[in-house]
Amino acid sequence: MQLSKIKNGFRLLLSGMERMVLEEILKSLSLLYLKAPDELDERIRRQWYDIEGLLVSGYEHEREYWLGHLQSMRSERIGLISAWIGIMEKFPPGSPAVWDVPEDQVESLLMVFNDHRLYLAAWADIQEEDMHMEFTKLPEGPKKESLLMIHFMEAVQEWIIRAISEDED
């Protein structure tokens, strides 16, 4: 993957494999975003829709409002995600892709990528010590696969943040 600044945004050059991985991530997130919090796996629900901190501050009577609001914030991203998938699908299957991300979509992209990291961490029960484990020492399995993807997405996030911060500092 290569990232370069372009006018009013940045360009991602994706290998065939990277593009396939990102497409799958975006598709699976779209499906999850459609679900109401109560329909999600408990681990994911707690990660994305934890409003306990709000409820203890006197918001008990607004529980449904805030859960619905947080879910609608996510479901509103689906149109954009579909457009991103459409961009990648314009390239022949398995081939590299060029993805130009306009400035006004950058924050949504960061949120979506971060949601995927949070999702994986919740799903695979990733603890703090796991995040610092030497990768080669981890046994094969879902936890190792999730950590690999979490770190990959982290690298993508870092590149994006670095690229967009250059103009701001």
Add this chain to the structure above:
Amino acid sequence: MKTSAQGFYTQAATAVPDVKERKKESTQKQPARGWIVVVWNDHINTMSFVVHVFRKVLGFNTSKARIHMMEVHVQGKSCVAKENREKAELYWEQLKGYGLRVTLESTD
């Protein structure tokens, strides 16, 4: 904080409650008071991501964003804003939208 499907397009989104109505009703019941927005440590969100979010959502400059990020990292939490209820809620939902752990606390 960390240091370092096909066919879905056509599915209908799950219905959400009539949020505007609920909000209007509940806001009218609450007396005016101050609220603080607290961001809590977690082991998935990265330092640079948190700094970025603080800058975008709260309008902090990089230096202030880093100070609050380090407070979250070292002390476990940071009070990032003290506002009226409406503004505090806005910050809360925006920070939640990025995936940060955030709570609201009344100053009363």
